[in-house]
Structures are given as C-alpha cells and as structure tokens.
Amino acid sequence: MGFLNRDNKIPILVVPFPAQGHLNQLLHFSLLLSAHGFPIHFASSSIHNHQARHRVRGWTSASLHKITFHDIPIPSLPPSTPNPNSIHNFPSHLISVWDSVIHHLRSPLSSLLHSLSSSSPLILIHDPLMSIVGHDAAFIPSIHTFKFQCIPAFAKLAFIYELSSKPSPMDNHILSSPLPSCCPEEFWAFFMQQNCESPCEGILLNTSRTIEEPFIDLLAKEDDYVGKKIFTVGPVSPLTVTDYKSGPRHPCLAWLDKQPLKSVVYVAFGSTITMPDEQLKEIALGLEKSKQRFIWVLREADRGDTSKEEELAREKSLLLDFDKRVEGRGMMVRGWAPQLDILAHGSTAAFMSHCGWNSCMEGMSMGVAMLTWPMHSDQPRNALMITAHLKVGVMVREWEKRDEVLKGEKVDEAIQKVMVHEEGVEMRRRAKELGEKIRSGTNEGGSSYEQLMAFIDHISRCY
Template sequence: MEAASSTRTHIALVSVPAFSHQVSILEFAKRLLHLHNDDTFHVTCIIPTLSSLSTPSKPFFHTLPPNIHCIFLPSVHFDDLKSNGVSLEIQLQLSVSRAMPSVRDTLRSLLGSANVVALIADAMVPEALEFGKELNILSYIYFPCSTMLLSLCLHSPTLHEEVSCEYRDHPHLIQIPGCISIYGKDLPNSVQDRSSLDYKLFLKRCQRYRGVHDGILVNSFVEMEEEATKAITQNGISNGDDVGDAHSNYPPIFQIGPIIQTGPSDPKIGCECLLWLDKQPRNSVLYVSFGSGGTLSQEQINELALGLELSKHKFLWVNLRAPNDKASATYFVGDGLVDDPLSFLPLGFLERTKGQGLVISGWAPQVEVLGHESVGGFLTHCGWNSVLESVVHGVPMMAWPLFAEQRTNAALVTDGLKVAVRPKGDTSGKSVVVKEEVAELVKRLMEGLEGGEIRRRMKDLQKFAACAVMEDGSSTRTLSKLAQKWKSLGRFYQKNIECGN
C-alpha cells in the first residue's frame, strides 16, 4: 500500500489479533474516508498478531482503500497462554499487552513522518492510549460492542462495591444504568469469577475507560439504545434517577454505528449457498452461523441438527466446525473448519433433509446471505457484528450466545429490543438445548403471531439503522463533527510544519 502523504490528516488505529475486532475498526476507517472522499485522511492500523492471516480474512485486507495502511506487527510469544489453559479473554488481553512496546515504537515512527492528529485504540487495549498522551495527540477508545455493554463497563467499579457475591448467584436482577436489568448469569464471561485474573483485568479496563479524556467511539446508534446513551452522557442520570456520584467522570461518547462489513466478498466463497438461496421462497430460510470461533459439543450438534429437521422449516447452516466442549475453541484459528460434516452430523441427517436444508463446513458471505430475500431468520451466537448485520438487513434472530459478552447481547435483543427468541437454558456448553425446544423456537420465530410481531419490530429497527447513517443521520453527523475537528488539527499542524515550528 502507498505511504501516507504528509499533507493528509493522519489517524492511527490500534486493533487486536481477532478478525471480528479488526473488521469493525477498519470498517469505521472506511466510513470515515467515504464521508471525506476528497483525499483528506490517511489511516494507519497497527495490528498485533498471533499467527498468519486466516484464509477467509485475506480478501478483506486485500480490498481495503489505498488510504488505509495496515501494519502487522511480528507475532508475540503466545504458547504459554494456550498451554496453561487460560481463558479466551486473558489470552487476548495478555498477548496484546506483550505487543505494546512494538505498538509504541510504530507510533513514534509514524509521528516522525506523518501528520498524526489522533490515536484510536480498540477497547481491549486501552493501555495504548498512554502513548497518545506521551505523543501529545488526541486519544480515543473504539468500542466495537453495544452501548449497553459500555454502560455496564463504566458502572462495573461501582457495581463491584455494591454486590459482594458472585454475580451469577446474586438473588436480584443486575441494574445497568439506562438499560434493561439482567440476571447475573447473563453478564460477560470475564465477570463470572470475581477471584479470577479475567475479572481483575476487566475491572482494570473499565477504570481506564472512565479516564479516557477525548472520548469513546461506540459502534451503535442512538435510536437503538437511547436510554443507555442518556445514562452515560448525562453523567449517570437516567429516567430522572441519580445513580451516583461515581458516574460524574464518565467520558464523552460518540455513537457512530451501525458499522458492518461492506464491499465485495471473495467470489470463491459462498457461491453454493447463494445459489441455493436463489431457489428458496421469500423469508423461508433460517440462517444458522456461530461466527468465526464458536463451537458446539457433539451432543449439542446432534440436538440442533435434529431440531432443525423436526421444525420442517428450511435452513442454511454454515461454518460448521468439529465438535468441541469449549465454546470458543477456534476463536483465534479462523481456518479451523472441517471438510466433512458427515463425520459428526446425525446419521442420515443430510439425506433426510435434502431439499429442506443445506449444511456447509466452509465460510459464507454473511452480509450477502442476510441481505438475501429468502432469509427470514438468523440463529446467531450474538456477536455484536452479527447482531448489527441482522439489524441492518431486518432479519429477526434466534439468540444462541456462547462466550464473551454474547449473553449480554442476547438479553438486549431478546428482552430489551424484543427482536429475538432465545432458548431457556445455558447455550454456552453447560447444558444442552434439546431438539424439541430447537424446533419450537424455530417455529416461534418463523411463523405465527409472535414471529410476525418480532419481524415488525425488527423492520422498524432496520429503518432507524438506515436513517442513522444517512447524510443527515445521527451517526453521520457525529462522525462528521469528529472528522472536522481532526481536519482542523491537521491543517494547524501542517501550517506549523510549513512555518518551521
């Protein structure tokens, strides 16, 4: 990719070694450039790595605009984290922390050759903002998740003092400012064991969020999470109730979503499923995908398959992976797909469902699938990227959360927005959703009065999402104001350079 021009306003991004995070922050960069197509901005994204790029991610990076330059740092030492069996969150957090000296060196070299005015770091690496202070540039967090989760993060130091037991054992619903109240078991994985390193790192990140001076960019939009937005922007006051002085130091937030993956997909990926969808009736297919890293146990694969068969509804099941009792087993390994689903699907399942469904072990172009007129529902792990893609395309959801913050997202879309149905039990591997419940949920989502109401609410939310990113939409106005601020600083710095200051 071309080197940055010194006359452009330069923005530096810091991501993490997880493709879903990289997609989100780079799509933000693409949105910024799209709004200012006068060649004003150049973006450099610094990406710590754990291994080589996965096959499905390569087309995404190869099609980035020339004004976006990615620097992939050398892989950090990682084997000790995997071999010790530490959680996904700790693996991600500690591996990125080990890359911080390289991030700092890269930023310093950028400042020596480019007009850098702002640093924007992924929410998993708030420590990178220390380099922004050191280098005297604006510093922001890019929060690729919901405003509800951000409200929880900002409130967590207070919540830690208010609740003494494990959250999953708390007898009452957990109050999150400006949001629906949820059960403790639906809080993110990282807070489920208060004695764990996971929890300590989570609280440390939350404290750092409170100290972000220039602001937090959130991949959501006001119209979807209005009360959560108010709870943060009004210093913790929501619905007229003061929730405490501890909230008075909340940073400014900027709602800039929905940001989802855009651009052409690899023509070699997904041809089979798109051709199959072309032959199906409108709104007739349930799309099933557990994202880039989700895995199910053998028993759960069997029950899900048999439940889909029992429902009699059409389905498209993609990214099928080998059974694993650990829900996030392939999160860091994007190529961990199996070649032959016949080896672990129920005996005779594919033959019996021929014509009813299609199962593929490979990747699918998810945005194109969700935008296809034959898709009428989405069984999803509730990663935030997938939730927003479903909202943008107006597809109702069956929430099947597996790990990380996915249960919190599932509570939001099911109990808050009411655009999803959800199994009664724990879907992250501690219990099994049996085939009869799977079939019942599919029918509730795809047919009848309840399914119709969910579809209507989702179509309304889809309209709000479209409005937010229109020329005069709420998110577009917010991002435009930020861009103008950055451009003004860029012109100021450039003038000083030309004057020899």
C-alpha cells in the same frame, strides 16, 4: 454515508484487539474513515491482520488497498485448542494467545506511535482491551486518543450497574437484572491486567440512537464517560454488500437465490464458540423437526492462527446422514461463511445467533428477526436487549439454563415462534422496521451520519 473530499487529512492509527469480533468492527470503521479521505494505519500482528483482511466483507479490493497495514511479526503463538467439554462457553483457549500477542506488540506499537506522530498530529483509535497503546500515547502531546467500544451501551451499563450494585434508573429492570458467570475468572484476571482505564479524549460506539437512545444517554452520565466526547457511529459494517474478492460466489449464496423470499433461518454461533457433541446433535434434531429452510454454519472455534483453520472433524460421526435428511431444505456450511452477504439476502428471514455485538448489529441492520442463544461476555445482555427491549427476537436458551443441553424440541419451538406463529409475523415486521430505521440513520441527516460527521469535524480540528 456520503463522502467528504478534504485535502491534508490528519493520519489515523487504528489498533484492534486480536479477536475476530473486535478485528472486524475496527477494520470496518477504518474502511469507513478511509472512504472519507483519511490516511489509515491499521496495526496488529501479521497473523491477525491477515485474519482481518481475509474475512472482511462488503468492500471493494480498492477500498482495502487504501489502508496501510502494519503487519507486526511475533514469535509462534502458544497452543490454543478449543475444548468442547468446557464448563463454560467462553473461549478460554485464546486467553494465552491474546496475552502473548499484546505482550509482543507493545514495543513495536510504541515505536509506531513515535514514528507516525513525529512530523504531524496523529489520531489514535484503539480497542479498550489494547489500552497499552493508550498509556504509551499519553506521553506524546501530538497524539489525540479515542477508544472504540465493541459492545453496546446497554451491555456496558449493565456491567457497571452489576459491579456497583446500582439500581436501574429506568422503569423496567432489565438493566440491573443480575446475569452471573458471563466470563470465567481467568478472563477477569486477564482483563484487569490490561488496565483499560487509559486516558482518552472520546469514545466511539458501534451503535446508534435508533437502537439504544436511552442507554446512550445514561452511559454518558457514568464517571468514565463524563467530560469525554461520545460518538455513536454504528453500524460501521456496510449496508450495501460488495464482494471485493474475485472468483465465484460462495455456494450458499447460489442456494439462497433459489429459496422463497424471507423463508430461511441462518444459524451461526460466531468464531469462538465450541459446543459439546450432545448439543450439536440436539440442534440438528431441532432444525430437522422444524421443517423450515435453513443454513447452518458449523465450524471449529478459532485458534490463535486462523490461517491454520481446521474442520470440525467430530461432526462427521455426530451428524451421520444429516445432509441427506435435510437435502433441498437445509444447507450446511463447514468453514468460514460470508455472514454479511447471507444476512443481506432477500431469502433470509431470521438469524439464530450467539449474540456477539458484531452479529447483532449486522442482523438488526439487515432487518432480520433474531433467535438469541447467548454464550458469554456481553452476549447475555445483548440478547436481553434484543428480546425484552427491542422485541425483535426470541430467546432460544435462557441464560439461567446455560449449563444444560438444550433439547431439539426447544430449538424447534423457538424457530416456530419466529417463522410460523402469529407473534413471529409481528416480530419480523418490527425487525424489518428497525432495520429500515438503522439504515436511514446512516443517510445524510440521520443520527449515525451526523455522529460520524461530528467525529470527523472534531479530529479535523486537531490538525
């Protein structure tokens, strides 16, 4: 997107929710606004600011240094060991961490609000799950508040319709199809405690009209959105990848360089997913049986403090000799992977994903077909939109079978559909076309560009 060169820009405070998919989106948007000349303050716990900085991809080091990070110290976090044998895939081990972090951030964030708004107006952009800061900002007249929604309009609408038993106004019924048990009860209890209905002037969405125009229009008619400015500014992640870290490239990128164009399936299930042993074995069997090239990111789910990231120790006994059996055709990445770089690489053709919205946006923007395997939260609805509405992916595991171990034959079958069968050729063509449309929308005159400019114009008038 083109950059503005205005003097005397209004300061912006960004407050993310302390989970990877949220930190990443809010930091990308902060970097985007910073590139337009705005002074950005990014505030979270010192642990989560480190996590966001360490994992962000696609920006230069100079870009990152332009942001003022407020590293708020907090006491030691509660224990957070992921449970591979949980009855659901939601990262319940992190709920106590989130609760503790939010509790300890409230007072320092309130002080920061007063400090930054004492001599001039301030723009506050916060995650809806950090509405504590929105409630406190409501008492300071010089603060203009906006929420940054980290899920798509489709998923938000589906939640609204399901909770209100509202029928879908569209001809197809994918919006009102009930998808039960997306989150466990303990998360809904945590969610209700956050009191997310804090006042705001407008809402930012990491999506674009190219992806979900009819759903954006429907969302604007819902009670919580009527009378508010809605800005669809996505994708906020870079579309031209720049490695800001010094040193050698990740080994998986050198491996990708040697593979034929559009020949590799990238397999990654996000930062919070813990799979049972039996399921890991079946994924390995499916990848081996498929005979397709692949990169599989296999790591332990995030704990509260990702600087103490641990290897997936149980994998060594689970996948004995797997590396040797797939040598030359498959590559295992054990630990953090440069996802944006992998998706942007010319050799990557498809993405087997848990369908967190961050991953969906990155995959669609880079024009790769999706193999959807939703785990929790908005992911089942994201997967439905990708497969049933956009038709740029196939379901690997149906949500109705979420409690079953998916056999390797089914993993192989899904890969064959995308990489070998005739329907996969057409699907990959649609995915490539969608990626081109999304990227062109960020150029001058495109819908995402115009939405970003509208937001910038709006907050500039607040000064």
